[in-house]
Amino acid sequence: MARLSGRDPSLLRRINSTAVLRVLRSQFGRPPLTLTDLAHATELSRPTVEGVVEGLVDAGLAAEAEEEPDTVAQAARRGRPARRFRFRAEAGYALGVEVGSHRVAAVLADLTGRFTGTVAHEVGEDVPEDRRLAEAHDAVDALLESSGVRRESLRAVGVGTPGIVEADGTVRLGTALPGWTGLPLGERLRERFRCPVLVENDANAGVVAERWKGAAVGAEDVVMVLVGLSPGAGSLIGGRLHRGFGGAAGEIGALHLLGREATPERLLSTTDEPLHPLDEVAVARVFALARAGDVQARRAVERFVQRLVHDVAALVLALDPELVVVGGWASGLDDVLEPLRRELERYCLRPPRVALSVLGEAAVATGALRLALDEVESELFSVDAG
Known part of the structure; x- marks a missing residue:
């Protein structure tokens, strides 16, 4: 393995890019930031920040904010305004899916974790696995269509389901659903998505959700x-x-x-x-x-x-x-x-x-979404040299 050091320019670029991206994302929903603001927040030089921001804009993760109409008139009198930038929350989406005994559900969020849509369908407990998976895909398709989001925009998918789930998404034992034991659920789902798919036990997904947005916040x-x-x-x-x-x-x-x-x-x-x-x-x-x-x-x-x-x-x-x-x-x-x-x-x-x-029946899909967001964030903010 090659030895990494601070002299590695590619590693430095990744570190700087991550620092700027974190600040932009943390400020989402607030007034956009100038290059000087970003330089102060990251303690990087302004030329370094400018180069990083250009790269983030090219990657679709940042965008230059438009000036308000009244500001444009004022700026015309005092000269060229400072450029301001924002995080593009719409640059990708994370999806959480529940495949349960009596229902399938899906919830969609942008890159800040803001919910953009949800859908749930009732399913009979005796429905065979192929039909149950088809119902789940139908729910996802309906959610993406109603939200105006292309499937290609998904950056990660989390799935919660009953049973003992192995690391690759195979259900080693699942007595609650017909045909679930031994089902290569992760492999089956990856056939329909061009992004990472993480499969988790439903109770595990539920506890993640409750800590994120429910009864266990801060615990x-x-x-x-x-x-x-x-x-x-x-x-x-x-x-x-x-x-x-x-x-x-x-x-x-x-x-x-x-x-x-x-x-x-x-x-x-x-x-x-x-x-x-x-x-x-x-x-x-x-x-x-x-x-x-x-x-x-x-x-x-x-x-x-x-x-x-x-x-x-x-x-x-x-x-x-x-x-x-x-x-x-x-x-x-x-x-x-x-x-x-x-x-x-x-x-x-x-x-x-x-x-x-606190989340009730929405807990499993919400937890699956949080796991998908964790996967997206590990990709966005990774400085691993690979």
């Missing part, structure tokens, strides 16, 4: 639990996503396999027979009956919450997070939150704060 150690028939959890440790060695961290839904006789179908049953079909509609009905005072339904909910508490407590004891965020099912979450908080205080040495998801 460094967070567990987010997606409450479902088979609950899953995403974790941040020191602000960094913890996937585990094989991407299976947080799969607390598998704890029921450790010698427990009661299955979710039995736990949520209000009769002597297992709850069937075991889907979110049936579970929501049980929660509604419990709220209405039905004795059998209340017992079923208590059993389910107790199981959930034990699963979450195991993760909390292992990771010692400052915050547990509860997301997932749109119905019944209020019934889960207080018992979970109470029982964690009972079981845990240092009980964490417990909060409901």
Whole structure:
């Protein structure tokens, strides 16, 4: 490997370009900056800044701002005005996609992370993988068309989906969706996009979203639990996503396999027979009956919450997070939150704060978008010599 030093002109250009680009991006939405402003902000010489800005304009990442009409008249009296430049947020876009059991969703943002559009479609849980992927592509196409964005303008795509996801985007195990186990999801999606595609577990995407724009803003150690028939959890440790060695961290839904006789179908049953079909509609009905005072339904909910508490407590004891965020099912979450908080205080040495998801069903797609933006930013602001 070649040795790099400050004498490497190409490396210096990249460092200078990154410094100027960061300042321009940080000032987006504010008055555009002159070359002198940029020189002061970056502590670079004005000639260096001028050369860098010209390169950024040629690359489409910066543009010279137009003068306001009244300023033009004033400038004509006092001479040529100073040139001002802005960051081109529209120079590219990042896309976040959720491919879930009951819906596919997509959210689009420009290079500053500003949302420019979103779309969601309902999908049946029994839909085969080819049709589910087609639904996801249809949602993306509709979003791009309504936003007036060309597919070629996408710089990165993030995808959140249930299951254990390997680094290359292959779903090693995905029992929630038909045909998902072993699906080379990343490879299939890259056939339709000319940019990096990152595939992540849905709970992992959810916790990233909550730290970005939700209940976990400012928190460094967070567990987010997606409450479902088979609950899953995403974790941040020191602000960094913890996937585990094989991407299976947080799969607390598998704890029921450790010698427990009661299955979710039995736990949520209000009769002597297992709850069937075991889907979110049936579970929501049980929660509604419990709220209405039905004795059998209340017992079923208590059993389910107790199981959930034990699963979450195991993760909390292992990771010692400052915050547990509860997301997932749109119905019944209020019934889960207080018992979970109470029982964690009972079981845990240092009980964490417990909060409901702020983003709700938008969390997975929003987290996938954040991962895509991280990929774009690593490209824009990299000074690696390659």
